[in-house]
Amino acid sequence: MSQSSGHVVIAPDKFKGSLTAAEVAAHVARGLGPGVATVELPVADGGDGTVEAAVAAGLTRVEADVTGPAGNPVRAAYAWRDAGAGEHGPTAVVELAEASGLRRLPADGEGGAGLAPLTATTYGTGELIADAIRRGARRIVLGLGGSASTDGGTGMMRALGVRFLDADGQELPDGGAALRGLEKIDKSGLAAVGDVEFVVAGDVDNPLLGPYGAAAVYGPQKGASPEDVELLERALARLAAVAAHTHGLLGAIEHDGVVRPMGVAAQPGAGAAGGTGFAALAFLRADFRPGIEYMLDLLGFHERIEGARLVITGEGALDEQTLRGKAPAGVAAAAAKAGVPVVAVCGLRALGEEELAAAGITAAYALTDIEPDRALCVSEAGPLLERLARTIAQTRL
Structure with a gap:
């Protein structure tokens, strides 16, 4: 869907070894459902992808x-x-x-x-x-x-x-x-x-x-x-x-x-x-x-979150490295300046609620929350992400 008032910006990094950033964004958008206006903006922090x-x-x-x-x-x-x-x-x-x-x-x-x-x-x-x-x-x-x-x-x-x-x-x-x-x-x-x-x-x-x-x-x-x-x-x-x-x-x-x-x-x-x-x-x-920071400028993130009601970011693992300038932390910091709330999706979450809040992330949804088999989290990441996105739509939108 095209950008409109009250839209959701989906700005994830890749799930390494599983899905590209663009694939993550597409699965999340599909899971949110056709009634949610979305802007898919896959991001990266300078590394692979x-x-x-x-x-x-x-x-x-x-x-x-x-x-x-x-x-x-x-x-x-x-x-x-x-x-x-x-x-x-x-x-x-x-x-x-x-x-x-x-x-x-x-x-x-x-x-x-x-x-x-x-x-x-x-x-x-x-x-x-x-x-x-x-x-x-x-x-x-x-x-x-x-x-x-x-x-x-x-x-x-x-x-x-x-x-x-x-x-x-x-x-x-x-x-x-x-x-x-x-x-x-x-x-x-x-x-x-x-x-x-x-x-x-x-x-x-x-x-x-x-x-x-x-x-x-x-x-x-x-x-x-x-x-x-x-x-x-x-x-x-x-x-x-x-x-x-x-x-x-x-x-x-x-x-x-x-x-x-x-x-x-x-x-x-x-x-x-x-x-x-x-x-x-x-x-x-x-x-x-x-x-x-530079990639968000290059990709026009600041313009695309104008009028947004939610930003969804994420990466394969939310952990200590996330807090040191990785993509989700950067997305959350930029969204905070615009007053737009942020939630994250991930394969595995290793951060507590206080750490997430300090990074500007309201909540995190992990594949391992709904599928304890990590091998399946990798091989079935797309369908599992769609399930998480449906939960986000129900609880956040």
Whole structure:
């Protein structure tokens, strides 16, 4: 249904491993029934599903053949919007996970051996950025999340013309581990990006280094052993140090065996997507914004909730991570400014009533409330969501 007075805005993130954000929104709308005017606005926070959410909201899907994280060819997409009123040029939404995500690694028997924590690259993400620049983008929104790599974004920058050299002046191989041998960064071939505005839309605030940094926190998720994590930490520290030495960027210092990030390396978000946030901040002079905040602006959320009587948001699991800038919390915060109540749907709820209320969520409805078998919650998520939506219609509308 089209937007009308007293409508319901359905703005969920994906249910990871089960339903896309658009599918969640569609099932909720179906469950509310034909008598309820709805606006479906699937959202994302910069990670997996960001491009899909942007396309569902009306942006154009653009596809390109690029390099996957293990050097494998992949067909990836970004979202495109021509300049709107008051904008200075076309906008491209580039999602790192599309080209360089864990889901893009070749599986065993498909020319690869699964996870590659030391050698995976973000080169394909840089190829998507280059394609968008050739198309005429003046603003590039870079969604960071779901990365297979811990290369500090060096692969992305290599695709844009930056060279990362060893002591003999030779180009380093792909991956984060090779950065241990970094001696010089040559930016002379950097593609013409001076007139392009870069915005990092991220869902994490980790710095590049240290116990909360890219290697320590996210390395194990990409298959890194404790030894690999130590190696990657040293490699990223080397990247920060060389960048500081050759380009005047404050990087990292070591004292009594403890590496302390400084300047760009210490900025919130520098550790996002295996350190790709650092490269975007340092070499592309990107602005960092919470992913959900920027995406809500881009998707016109504030205009679409005018006159709404309820907002329904959600994601696969409502837990502690939700409270740290994930999509439902961002949606609830934006809706609160407009005085519109918010409820959430989810697969699993791990937050109490007080925590939900503090996040601006009036109530949460979980699939596990009506189906204790979690395997069925995944396989039958759509029909179960429709049942939850019928309950919302009966109790909230």
